[in-house]
Amino acid sequence: MIKQLHFYGGIHPAEDKVAQSVPIVEPPILETYIVPLQQHIGAPAKAVVAKGDQVKRGQLLGEAQGFVSAPVHAPTSGVIREVTTCLGPSGAQVPALLLASDGEDTPAEPMPAIDWRQAPPGDLRQRIAAAGIVGKGGAAFPTVVKLSPPPNKKIDTLILNGVECEPCLTADHRLMLERAEDIVTGAQITAHILGAKTILLGIENNKPDAIEVMRQAVGDSGIKVCSLKVRYPQGAEKQLIYAVTGRKVPSGGLPADIGCLVQNVGTAAAIADAVCRGKPLYERVTTVTGTPLVSPGNWRFRVGTTYADAIKLAGGVKEDPIKIISGGPMMGMAVYSLDIPVIKSTSGILLLSQDELTQFDVRPCIRCGRCNDSCPTGMMPGILSVQIENQRYELAEKWHVMDCIECGCCAYTCPASRPLVQHMRRAKAEVQAARRAAKAKAEK
Amino acid sequence: MTTVILLTVTGLVSGLAIGIVVKFFGTTPNPLEEKLLELVPGANCGGCGFAGCEGYAKAMADGSAKPGACPLMNDAVVQEICALLGVESEPRKPMVAVVCCSGDDDHAQRMAFYNGVNDCQNAMLVAGGGKGCVYGCLGLGSCARACPYGAIEIRPNHIAVVHPELCVGCGKCVLACPRRLIKLTPKSAPVHVFCSSPERGALKRKFCSAACIGCRKCVKEAGENQVSMNGSLAVINYDNPPDAAVAAACPTGALRTTAIMESTKG
Numbered sequence: 001m002i003k004q005l006h007f008y009g010g011i012h013p014a015e016d017k018v019a020q021s022v023p024i025v026e027p028p029i030l031e032t033y034i035v036p037l038q039q040h041i042g043a044p045a046k047a048v049v050a051k052g053d054q055v056k057r058g059q060l061l062g063e064a065q066g067f068v069s070a071p072v073h074a075p076t077s078g079v080i081r082e083v084t085t086c087l088g089p090s091g092a093q094v095p096a097l098l099l100a101s102d103g104e105d106t107p108a109e110p111m112p113a114i115d116w117r118q119a120p121p122g123d124l125r126q127r128i129a130a131a132g133i134v135g136k137g138g139a140a141f142p143t144v145v146k147l148s149p150p151p152n153k154k155i156d157t158l159i160l161n162g163v164e165c166e167p168c169l170t171a172d173h174r175l176m177l178e179r180a181e182d183i184v185t186g187a188q189i190t191a192h193i194l195g196a197k198t199i200l201l202g203i204e205n206n207k208p209d210a211i212e213v214m215r216q217a218v219g220d221s222g223i224k225v226c227s228l229k230v231r232y233p234q235g236a237e238k239q240l241i242y243a244v245t246g247r248k249v250p251s252g253g254l255p256a257d258i259g260c261l262v263q264n265v266g267t268a269a270a271i272a273d274a275v276c277r278g279k280p281l282y283e284r285v286t287t288v289t290g291t292p293l294v295s296p297g298n299w300r301f302r303v304g305t306t307y308a309d310a311i312k313l314a315g316g317v318k319e320d321p322i323k324i325i326s327g328g329p330m331m332g333m334a335v336y337s338l339d340i341p342v343i344k345s346t347s348g349i350l351l352l353s354q355d356e357l358t359q360f361d362v363r364p365c366i367r368c369g370r371c372n373d374s375c376p377t378g379m380m381p382g383i384l385s386v387q388i389e390n391q392r393y394e395l396a397e398k399w400h401v402m403d404c405i406e407c408g409c410c411a412y413t414c415p416a417s418r419p420l421v422q423h424m425r426r427a428k429a430e431v432q433a434a435r436r437a438a439k440a441k442a443e444k
Numbered sequence: 445m446t447t448v449i450l451l452t453v454t455g456l457v458s459g460l461a462i463g464i465v466v467k468f469f470g471t472t473p474n475p476l477e478e479k480l481l482e483l484v485p486g487a488n489c490g491g492c493g494f495a496g497c498e499g500y501a502k503a504m505a506d507g508s509a510k511p512g513a514c515p516l517m518n519d520a521v522v523q524e525i526c527a528l529l530g531v532e533s534e535p536r537k538p539m540v541a542v543v544c545c546s547g548d549d550d551h552a553q554r555m556a557f558y559n560g561v562n563d564c565q566n567a568m569l570v571a572g573g574g575k576g577c578v579y580g581c582l583g584l585g586s587c588a589r590a591c592p593y594g595a596i597e598i599r600p601n602h603i604a605v606v607h608p609e610l611c612v613g614c615g616k617c618v619l620a621c622p623r624r625l626i627k628l629t630p631k632s633a634p635v636h637v638f639c640s641s642p643e644r645g646a647l648k649r650k651f652c653s654a655a656c657i658g659c660r661k662c663v664k665e666a667g668e669n670q671v672s673m674n675g676s677l678a679v680i681n682y683d684n685p686p687d688a689a690v691a692a693a694c695p696t697g698a699l700r701t702t703a704i705m706e707s708t709k710g
Contacts, residue, residue: 091571093578336556336574359559422560425569 004205004229007239009376011232011409013167013330015206019289020170022297024178027313029105033075033304034086035061036096039343040134041141042068044095053080056108058280061097064129070142070344071132073280074099075302077106087340089326089333096341099304111278121193124275131274132281132344136266137161137235138327140345143267147193153256155194159244160187160201162210162265163228163235166328169348171285172265174298176203176210179269180217186268187223189275194261199223200244201265204230232330233407237262239376251403286342288314290351292321301342308338310349321351330408360417371410371420377403381410385423393430401427476528477505483525484514489592491515491614504529512536515613538631539613541595541606543587545625546638546654546698547580548603553651568622576651579641581625590620599704608702633685637678639698645676656698662686665693 038044045062049055055074062072078101086096114127129144149155160183164172176183191199201218203211205227215225226244228234238249240262247258255261266284273279282303289296294315301310307324311317325332326340328348342349371381379400387395401424410420480501488496492513494503503509504525511517511525512534519536526533546552556574560566564586567573573582583602595610596617606617608631618626625640637656641648645657658676666686672679678699680686691700 333570334556336571362561419560422566422569426561426563426566429569 005202005226005243006229006231007234007242007376008378009374009409010234010239011374011412012230013232013412015230016168016289016329017170017173017206018168019287019296019298020173020207022170022174022295024174024285024298024300027299027301027305029076029101029103030302030305030309031101032081033078033099033101033302034096034306034339034341035072035075035099035304036086036088036094036341036343037062037072038088038094039072039140039303039345040070041139042066042070042145045069045072047083047095047097049080049097051080051083054078055080055099056106058110058282059108060280061099064132064142068142068145070134071130071280072303073132073282074108075282075304076101077104078102087335087337089335089340089343089346091333091335111274111280113278114275116189116192116275121195124189124193127275128271131270131279133267133270133274134281134344135264136270136284136345136347137264138331138345138347140343143263143271146261146263147190149194149256149261154259155196155256155261156259157198157200157245157261158187158191158194158196159240159260159262160199160223160265160268161235161237161240161262162201162203162207162214163240164207165204165230165232165235166330166332166348167232168289168350169287169328170289171287171298171347173207173210175266175269175285176207177213180213182269182272183214183265184217184221184223184268185276186270186272187263188221189271190261190263190268196261201225202228202234202240202244204228204234206230233376233405233409236376236405236407238405251400281344284342284344284346286310286346287348289348290321290353291356292317292319292351292353294318301346303341303343305342306338307335307340307342307349310342311338311351317351319353322354322357323352325350325352330412331406360419362418363416365418366416368415370413370415374409374413376407376409377405379403381420381424382414382418384427385418385420388423388427393427393434396427397431397434402431404428474505477501479528480504480525483517483521483528485516487516487592489516489612489614489616491612491616510534515539515615539615539628540608540611540631540702541613541615541617541626542629542636542638542702543581543596543604543606543621543626544636544638544640545579545581545603545623546696546700547575547577547652548583548599548601548654550601551652551654552577552580564620565622577641577648577655579623579625579643580652582623586620586622587617587626590616592616605704606702629680630682630685633680633682634688635680635686635691635699635701637680637699639677642675642677648676654697656694657696659695661693661695662690662699666690 043065046065047062056077059074061074064071078099080097081100082098085093088094125144133143134140162176187199211227241260270281283300286301287298288310324335326335365382404424406421408421484497484501486497492500494500511522553576554574555576558573562584564582564584567582581603585598587604588596588598593610595607597605615628639656648655656677662678663671670684670686
């Protein structure tokens, strides 16, 4: 028997990938787009256009503020109607631009294409920064920061993340089927920048067609496609590294500590676009799915498309959705407004119907230990949550609460329906606040 | 049998050792401190700013704390302590906590149903638990649990209310509230502004029918320098508070006395 690659712990929830056979659709140009200036982790971009300005597709709207930040580009041509704020998927108000489209979709002058095989890594990094590329897997961390590891940390392995372990989501799956060449080029560019020798591509074996297509696309480029056993959260950075290389990221460390870098396949395709075609990042593939929808599918949305428009494009709803989630069912955030725009990291919009929603009665921990078995980081979420409820955050820190990746496996398996992830998030917030306070005190 | 003998001997030896250590290395307790320790209330609420009542007694004994700092002591005890320490007693201003929000379920809108951990700090992690007004009371009781005197009640329509007769003004709830809604105010002030949102009046009205909309009626009604405006939010000058009659001028009910608003819905 062939040994199947996977990691420790995890769960296998129902996959429900109903949109996996639906090809990516290019939606028509909408009348308005709400383009948030913060679509990434880090400082929000600073608007370089004012109310009433004419902009073209791909034109710079906001420039990066500092190193950990990313610029924002216009999704279509039109007029900036207002400099305002909008609700982000996290529930916080973020600065945004209201763009009224003129329907022409006139492109701006693209950046010159770069022959990446000859170009120095510095030029390529600059281009990736200028194109506003951020990690498209979900966290939206600016890619250029990731591609600039400290000089004492040598990256030898680039791992491409085509796992898409979240149930319901199929955006990466479709992208691999339809843009395999670009993903390979993007991966090669990234490896060229980092000087990485090995490129591995992890795909779960519930996507045999994607594995086949990618194997053909990589050809003799030296990229190895790894078929992985289906297990959530295989797409988490540290879990994927362990599954494909057997290396373990130390507690509190980064993948760069063990010479690895993980990149989403969508990010790789965006890098290929930016370098080979000079196209900035202003669109992404998003899965719109859920039983209340008439036609679930995958769309290449421009950033700034509101969820209301996205749902309308997906044929509207046949029954009232009771819960709307930005992202996948495991790690996504529930949203309470449809005026939230699609941003660079929106991998999915999931609608749940009344009978799919469960309201839990939280009961005390019965010490069954299921959460311990399912935790991919090897923590003890149940016992930890009891300590966190009693506000023992220092103890929680000692028990490695900061290693929690908030995957939700513990809460999924808990027979007492305890909101374990929320407890972990609370402890993480408290520990971070305490660390900031200690740092401020030390500086004083 | 051996066990009994062994334990007895161990006990005797340890007891002797402790006795010797206390005899030769023990500190003589400060008689003033001991007396003060008897007079402090022993609630250990931390309202004085010291670690418990013992810490406060010690601080008073060495002169680094004033007798009036404890919110719980009555004036007679303060006088007694002043006499013991040989200092003049200063006039005290009893304080009381006020939750500056009227946004209960009858008045404020909720955008989403919250089904998470029953704690305000936790709800703040998920976009404020779906409360429309991002400044309003979440009503999950972080302040009520922090109160050592049980003076804060979470009403059935999900708002925290301070019972002024039970509140001693220790200020623990002020720190517990993630939305910073709780203010310590002089007990003598009859009316308060039960709204903390700095937004424009129209925007506040969208989410809450009992918000301060910045109409300035109370400013006109009150005497000079008693109520002022900070943007669209009325601010009471607690050094010169207006009397209770001003509350009648408020069209939304944001300016009112500490009397609990009765729920209009069943």
